[in-house]
Amino acid sequence: MNFNFLSPVTDAVLAHNELLSMQALGRKLKIHSSQNGIPDLEGVSIAIVGVLENRNDVNYIGEEFQLNEIRKSFYALFPGSWNTTIADLGDINRGESVEDTYFALKTTVSILIQKKIIPVILGGSQDLTYAIYRAYDNLMPMVNIVNVDSRFDLGDSAKPIKNNSFIGKVILDEPYNLFNYATIGYQTYFNSQEEIDLMERLYFEAYRLGEISNDITLAEPAMRDANLVSIDLGSVKASEVSLKQRLSPNGLDGKEICAISRYAGISNKVSAFGIFEYKPSYDDEVTAMLVAQMLWYFIEGVNCRIKDDNFLDDINHQKFTTLADTEQLVFYKSTKTGRWWVEIPFLSNVNNKLKKHTLLPCTHKDYIDACNGKIPARWYKAYQKNSL
Template sequence: MNLSIFFEPLNEDVFAPLNKPRTLGSYISRFESKFPDWRTADIAILGVNETRGRSNDSLQEPSAVEAPARLVRRKLYSLNKGSGRCHIVDLGNLRPGITLDDTYLRLKEIVEVLISHNTIPIIIGGSQDLEYGQYLGYEHLDRVVNMATVDSSVDMTEDTDAAPNKKQLRQILMHEPNYLFSLGQIGYQSYLVEPEVMATLEKLHFEAYRVGEVHSNVHRMEPVVRVADLLTFDISAIRHQDAPAYEPANPFGLTGEEACQLCWYAGLNNNLTSLGIYEYNPELDERELTAMTVATMLWYFIEGFYHRKHETDFNSSHFKKYAVAFANDNPDRMIFYKSNNSEKWWMEVEPLNLANGSRIIPCSYEDYLEATNGEVPNRWILTQARIG
């Protein structure tokens, strides 16, 4: 497939000075005069200058301001490359569709093609509703997928007059065919979320973590990210001091360090095949602080990717198996696995209907400790309810 017809090339004069030895810019093959060979790349960066989702006016033209990805690219390219190999391409900026729905479909097609060739798309976009197009790129897999999103709110409002970037999660949940198995909502702030929305997440047996829970122990978010096939990140989840280029301004949220930690977990995740970072507004980034924060997040994702361990054979000698017995509860016992290499944990969840088969899912050491104390971990309960 000729992907180049969907993209606008980058300005050579802007990025050429960044090709210094040992910087990422000198290792990334980008679309300037010649479209890069994405079929053999590990990661493909693409910008999407689409902001119509911030308004409910369907006739609004695509944003004419500087593409969000440009400033992020300048910061990212100037960072020193980490250890190990690096095979990354930059496809340029996706041409927006005539309508917002057209842009979703274009993004779907790009994501679908890239992940089919084992190339991970990193999407640097405008409005958060673009995650709907990112999610659609998984429809062809003919299997259920897991999604994690980092956001200060939960974009599931039923208000028909709301902007598209306030209700794209509802679009995802209502999409047919339905292939979403799990959703992990990270970093939400209770006063920004309608109680009915949280009730819906609870009814669907999805995981949701307040920003305070991330502050208290960011490491407990690792299994939530590790189970995901796709991760989306609304930078409004980051406090204004560390990322001011979004509106309305929010003095509370994740720190820049916590955002980078989550991206590191995403990079390490063997299952994760796409990352989208949205809602960066370059007009509000006077000192380019947000561009630097996002670039550093991407650096940690890339570095994490090149440290993946591909741990999948739970019967191999690389894993220790633990069985925890229960006296009078369901289940009568739980099976845990611990990697000897990474020291990460998984647990096996038995279905209510044995015909559905069990699932081995990521978990934390704290989940194991709960089980040894005679308590069934909440993650086990939610997963069993979804399996049926």
């Protein structure tokens, strides 16, 4: 198994781990150490991988960073009532070039997903999401990405990839595997009108910070449909993080970003999860602890996964048909979890790559709206995308 890109967790973190309670998370992980090498991945469900790459940050001025404080904070937490085995595989160091780092990350993620292990990536700049997306090239025909971010990161795709333009590369670079892109927590004043218009034209989803803060459950259906979830720590408001991490007085608070991480974990589809734009500083404890708690909630979510999306068996769901505008909409409600889906009518002349996207996660409110004659926005966008 080719994991020779990975360097072990540092001795300083391991020494700190030895002092923790036997019940702490750090004592229950399978850890890649210089002494014992890469652990056996038999039975592992989740693998943490650090990536020490930030050279494509638009503000990069030569600084390096490490993830030791995040690991110390995470190891010191206590696990929930979990039945998953977690490994910490250490870090991918920066390569000769950024492309070398991308290749190492893409290869590592691809191997883990094929082994049915969820890679949890802790990273520098968010352009690393592009390399994770490319890991799916030979694994599945279409990929859904959710980006928790104050910006869309579409950028100018004609220019070299940066952490504020990587989604432009995802959309335009072959092979074209992106089916849906959703941004959660965007702030309008950080995005040009051209980018906002482009999101509309491509029928991508965008949830403003205000919408999410008013109703955090809006994030759940988007997460339920996601394969890859990427979180930019810049989406968190300044009061929640340490000095170097402060980007905006407005943003998601600690509770909201942890709830979103849990939604990502609960989703049966999410097979890769990443937290990016970590910038250590001397007063680092609070950001490191926030990232550790986000990891905890993601893992908690994974442990709460319930297979409720098999609609072949009538016992597991209720079916509701309603008329909204001139469209007949068919909704399904899982009797196990109470989660809702809506059917997208299948267009016979459409690319069959989209066959598996005929059922779209939605909310109970979407059903209520449809009963009142209002077509749900998620349904409309998916329908339009299938018609293109």
